[in-house]
Amino acid sequence: xTPTYFWEDFxxxxxxxxxxxxxxxxxxxxxxxxxxPQSFHVDEAAxxxxxxxxxxxxxxxxxxxxxxxxxxxxxxDSASLGSPGVENVKWVKPVRPGDTIRAMRTVLExxxxxxxxxxxxxxxxxxxxxQSDELVMTMEGYGLFKVRDPxxxx
Amino acid sequence: xTPTYFWEDFxxxxxxxxxxxxxxxxxxxxxxxxxxPQSFHVDEAAxxxxxxxxxxxxxxxxxxxxxxxxxxxxxxDSASLGSPGVENVKWVKPVRPGDTIRAMRTVLExxxxxxxxxxxxxxxxxxxxxQSDELVMTMEGYGLFKVRDPxxxx
Numbered sequence: 001x002t003p004t005y006f007w008e009d010f011x012x013x014x015x016x017x018x019x020x021x022x023x024x025x026x027x028x029x030x031x032x033x034x035x036x037p038q039s040f041h042v043d044e045a046a047x048x049x050x051x052x053x054x055x056x057x058x059x060x061x062x063x064x065x066x067x068x069x070x071x072x073x074x075x076x077d078s079a080s081l082g083s084p085g086v087e088n089v090k091w092v093k094p095v096r097p098g099d100t101i102r103a104m105r106t107v108l109e110x111x112x113x114x115x116x117x118x119x120x121x122x123x124x125x126x127x128x129x130x131q132s133d134e135l136v137m138t139m140e141g142y143g144l145f146k147v148r149d150p151x152x153x154x
Numbered sequence: 155x156t157p158t159y160f161w162e163d164f165x166x167x168x169x170x171x172x173x174x175x176x177x178x179x180x181x182x183x184x185x186x187x188x189x190x191p192q193s194f195h196v197d198e199a200a201x202x203x204x205x206x207x208x209x210x211x212x213x214x215x216x217x218x219x220x221x222x223x224x225x226x227x228x229x230x231d232s233a234s235l236g237s238p239g240v241e242n243v244k245w246v247k248p249v250r251p252g253d254t255i256r257a258m259r260t261v262l263e264x265x266x267x268x269x270x271x272x273x274x275x276x277x278x279x280x281x282x283x284x285q286s287d288e289l290v291m292t293m294e295g296y297g298l299f300k301v302r303d304p305x306x307x308x
Contacts (some may be wrong), residue, residue, distance in 0.1 A: 035219070037229065064218070067212070087243065152260050
């Protein structure tokens with residue numbers, strides 16, 4: 001099946017919403033037990049006594065949830081070729097169990113590869129908000145996508 | 155129990171090894187099914203036909219594994235107060251099932267908070283290698299730690 005989005009479809013300056021996701025308490029704790037078992041992520045009593053005043057999500061769990069929102073809102077229907085990385089990942093405010101997060105993406109830059117003309121690179125900013133419209137996370141990153149028509153001149 | 159590592163114990167320029175971790179195929183696929191179900195992360199046949207030539211780990215799974223290596227090698231025995239973010243996350247080479255990754259941390263910068271003298275911030279670089287000593291990932295990030303003796307002059 002031909003995907004909807006190729007490199008040409010990511011236009012600099014365009015923004016779009018990526019949907020919402022409930023931060024499930026059990027998933028949050030399970031993620032942290034596996035990958036980030038700091039007490040304020042896994043131990044209710046310790047978290048309550050900490051500067052956070054209660055359990056908070058591992059920042060990596062928030063990144064992972066946003067990745068899933070990317071997948072469901074456009075990436076799985078794109079000619080994605082992976083990513084070389086992300087930058088400026090900022091965990092601005094705690095994400096807590098029961099929060100509902102939403103995310104928005106904005107295309108910052110786009111260029112076709114000189115060495116591999118069948119591929120283009122897109123730089124995106126993602127902004128993540130909670131149910132009170134507080135910014136909880138931002139990051140920027142690069143995605144590689146197939147060019148729809150590689151025969152077009154560079 | 156008093157942790158071993160406070161802000162004062164992270165010395166600029168110091169490096170240390172953070173141990174090793176086997177990249178478990180089932181864990182890798184489960185992570186991707188939950189958070190990054192792109193075909194080259196979850197579908198053996200599709201991955202084989204892709205530019206990657208086989209299944210590769212979600213970059214976020216690699217980050218999560220490295221986070222766990224941080225926790226086990228020093229963070230759980232530190233006066234950690236969380237992290238405001240990371241930057242320059244570079245997924246340099248694919249990580250594959252059955253790989254054994256190892257990581258090294260180097261302290262890049264350290265300063266005590268002016269506004270909150272009981273806290274210090276440490277900037278660290280992490281480098282991740284596979285069993286062939288190929289660099290597979292690098293990132294830099296910030297950690298907040300309690301100062302051991304907040305009564306000392308700023």
